[in-house]
Amino acid sequence: MSVMRSVILAGSQNAWLRRRAPRFWFVRKSVSRFMPGETVDDALKAATALESKGMGTVFTYLGENIADAAEAAQVTDHYLNVLDRIRESHLKTEISVKLTHLGLDLDPELCYANLVKLIEHAGAASVVWIDMEASNYVDLTLDLYRRARRAYPNVGVCLQAYLYRTEKDLESLFPLGPAIRLVKGAYRESPEIAFHKKKDIDENYFALSKRLLSEEARHAGVRAAIGTHDPRLVRRIQEWTQSNNLGKNGAIEFQMLYGIQRTLQMQLAQEGWKSTVLIAYGDFWFPWFMRRLAERPANTLLVMRNIF
Numbered sequence: 001m002s003v004m005r006s007v008i009l010a011g012s013q014n015a016w017l018r019r020r021a022p023r024f025w026f027v028r029k030s031v032s033r034f035m036p037g038e039t040v041d042d043a044l045k046a047a048t049a050l051e052s053k054g055m056g057t058v059f060t061y062l063g064e065n066i067a068d069a070a071e072a073a074q075v076t077d078h079y080l081n082v083l084d085r086i087r088e089s090h091l092k093t094e095i096s097v098k099l100t101h102l103g104l105d106l107d108p109e110l111c112y113a114n115l116v117k118l119i120e121h122a123g124a125a126s127v128v129w130i131d132m133e134a135s136n137y138v139d140l141t142l143d144l145y146r147r148a149r150r151a152y153p154n155v156g157v158c159l160q161a162y163l164y165r166t167e168k169d170l171e172s173l174f175p176l177g178p179a180i181r182l183v184k185g186a187y188r189e190s191p192e193i194a195f196h197k198k199k200d201i202d203e204n205y206f207a208l209s210k211r212l213l214s215e216e217a218r219h220a221g222v223r224a225a226i227g228t229h230d231p232r233l234v235r236r237i238q239e240w241t242q243s244n245n246l247g248k249n250g251a252i253e254f255q256m257l258y259g260i261q262r263t264l265q266m267q268l269a270q271e272g273w274k275s276t277v278l279i280a281y282g283d284f285w286f287p288w289f290m291r292r293l294a295e296r297p298a299n300t301l302l303v304m305r306n307i308f
């Protein structure tokens with residue numbers, strides 16, 4: 001991991017910075033590259049525009065590690081309301097949640113009860129995605145995911161290719177016929193548990209993608225979402241898909257974040273691939289924004305440019 005990436009990720013957890021940075025206009029302006037706005041209305045507007053261009057969307061309301069049960073209930077109510085707004089707008093938008101935003105740090109049972117409310121409200125056709133957070137949450141997240149998936153068809157989980165353990169986790173989930181979003185991983189993890197070199201992460205990502213798209217996975221009913229902006233990996237996976245006679249639709253879906261690789265997102269949709277954009281909104285964006293900077297330290301130039 002580069003020093004720059006490590007410093008930015010450490011900053012994302014700094015409470016002082018978290019309180020102060022969002023007050024600066026140049027930080028707010030830089031964030032707007034990755035968010036259509038802070039409100040649900042902003043997200044709905046962006047989703048309507050993307051859907052009209054043939055793309056799917058997923059909403060995430062920014063926040064994590066909340067402090068009390070009342071806040072977890074508020075977040076749950078917020079998502080319940082958002083699911084209603086999505087339905088009223090005739091959009092196919094799904095949602096993606098962080099379990100620590102639903103109360104995982106306070107009580108896993110409370111968190112599970114909140115998650116179930118969302119899964120039931122979303123309806124069987126709309127998957128509720130669970131983000132994967134730092135490595136100390138992986139076991140708990142997968143436990144709650146397994147429990148939810150046994151009870152409901154419409155729940156998916158994110159797995160991170162930088163963790164050594166992910167290969168085993170993926171295999172162990174197959175019998176559940178899961179919906180899985182594969183990403184590289186956005187947190188600061190030690191070399192004891194995670195790959196650090198881009199080349200190693202990319203190779204593991206490719207190997208895991210092939211498992212996700214394998215005949216065995218399709219037989220098990222896996223929904224495979226390839227969550228990366230990496231054009232080289234996207235191309236390799238497309239080529240692999242085609243040389244294995246998998247159709248563009250159904251078996252595979254590409255998911256990217258709003259504002260990143262927009263041309264590629266559009267190009268995939270135009271070529272007939274399922275292309276989905278994850279739209280984040282809300283005012284608690286600081287740690288999330290810092291993770292976006294860490295993924296591409298050149299993004300800090302954007303912040304600099306906005307200062308001047």
Ligand code: FDA
Pocket residue numbers: 130131132133158160181183184185186187198227228229230231255256257260261278291292293295296299
């Ligand atoms: P990589 O970082 O190698 O970048 C490849 C290329 O993509 C770069 O050269 C650049 O062109 C572009 N790019 C990537 N990131 C950029 C950025 N921030 N700004 C500008 N350009 C950028 N992580 C996690 O730990 N838990 C989760 O639940 C999720 N959820 C999630 C959902 C979806 C839909 C996506 C796409 C990603 C996530 N992530 C995540 C984040 C993920 O782990 C990872 O940090 C980022 O996707 C960056 O890695 P890439 O695969 O894009 O490749």
